[in-house]
Amino acid sequence: MKLIDYADRDMLAIDLAQQLAGELTAALMHEERATLIVPGGTTPAPIFDALCAADLDWARVDVMPSDERWVPEDHPRSNGRLIRERLLVGRAAAARFLPLYATADTPELALGQLEQVIRPYLPAAVALLGMGEDMHTASLFPDADGLAQALAADAPSLVAIRTAAQPEPRVSLSARALRGSLSLHLVITGQAKRDALSVARNQPPERAPVATILENAEIHWAA
Known part of the structure; x- marks a missing residue:
């Protein structure tokens, strides 16, 4: 785990967007296509605003959410x-989007279909993840139904x-799928999340799911 402190959130967004763009460009030098995993939430939006203008071959990039709420895409x-409105614009509009939602009453009814679609695009070349103050990442929440399966060494790609802490069911890439990313970044802002990260480093993934990816991740933080 590597922790990088930034002077402010604007500097974090600009520098991290440049790093992600560089890693995608490097991946495309060796592969025909490259997958980029990105989170939802408010923290990554400024990074998306900077990344979407990056001068790279976006037509060869596949963008996948780390997780999704089971709600219609609008x-x-x-x-x-969020990803369509803040990232897949400008130059990045040429990228291919791989949604983690399908028209079905429950996520369980669509998991097989969705996993079949995303399987060829994993492992990702680059993954950007977020973390909540409760130490969740993607939709891997402490005490959630499905967490044990998501943390298992032989977990499917999607769970x-x-x-009870969230109003709708979700689908999430499993810990195995996230850790498989060739380059893995975690972005957090604010002192509360910095403190939560310190706690998570000494907790098992069952209590602090983000702990399952920390060994592989580069952490980016600004107050």
Whole structure:
């Protein structure tokens, strides 16, 4: 685990976007296509604003959410909507988007279909993840139904997650799928998340799911 402190959030967004673009460019030098995993939430949006203008061959990049709320793609809480509106614009509009939502009453009914679609695009060349103050990452929440399966060494790429702390069911890439990324970044802002990260480093993944990816990750933090 490597921890990088930034002077402010603007500097974090600009520098991290440049690093992600550089890693994608490097991956495309050796592969025909490269997969980029990105989170939802408010923290990554400024990074998306900078990354979407990067001068790289976006037509060869496949963008996949780390997780998704089980809501239609035009819903305000959809991660896919955020990614389309803040990342897949400008030069990045040429990228291919791989949604983690399908028209079905529950995520369990669509998991097989979705996993079949995303399997050829894993492992990702680059993954950007976030973390909550409760130490969740992607949709791997402490005490969630589905967490044990998501943390298992032989977990499928995609799992259904349900937790009383959230108003809708979710789907999430498993810990195995996230750790498999060739380059893995975790972005956090604010002192509360910095403190949560310190706690997570000494907790098992069952209590602090983000712990499952820390050994592989480069951490980016700004107050």
